Amino acid sequence: MIDPGQTPFQSQPSPNIVLAIVSLSLGVIGLFGIVPTLFFTLCGVIPIGFGIGALIVGILAKVRAKNDPKNYGGGGLAVGGIAVGALCIVAPILVILVWMLFMFGIAAISSSGR
Numbered sequence: 001m002i003d004p005g006q007t008p009f010q011s012q013p014s015p016n017i018v019l020a021i022v023s024l025s026l027g028v029i030g031l032f033g034i035v036p037t038l039f040f041t042l043c044g045v046i047p048i049g050f051g052i053g054a055l056i057v058g059i060l061a062k063v064r065a066k067n068d069p070k071n072y073g074g075g076g077l078a079v080g081g082i083a084v085g086a087l088c089i090v091a092p093i094l095v096i097l098v099w100m101l102f103m104f105g106i107a108a109i110s111s112s113g114r
Contacts, residue, residue: 052089
């Protein structure tokens with residue numbers, strides 16, 4: 001029986017999704033750092049750093065959401081942060097490799113006398 005002073009539905013505290021949001025935010029910020037990598041090769045360090053941070057925080061958020069779903073949530077956001085973080089690590093490396101192949105190709109053509 002319900003007491004007159006109580007409401008029939010008790011509000012449940014929402015799960016903590018801060019780590020998942022931080023992971024996704026770090027990944028998105030890292031994506032913006034990929035554009036300068038196209039022009040300045042050493043700028044590739046910036047998105048790689050943000051990507052590593054997004055991966056670490058995303059994995060931590062995913063593990064906490066899986067082990068303690070009552071207190072922690074945001075498993076989907078954590079997966080998004082992990083994916084974007086991985087992209088922030090792989091994309092600058094690929095850009096730098098393509099740039100190096102292009103420069104070595106130009107050097108090889110110019111040294112062959114053509």
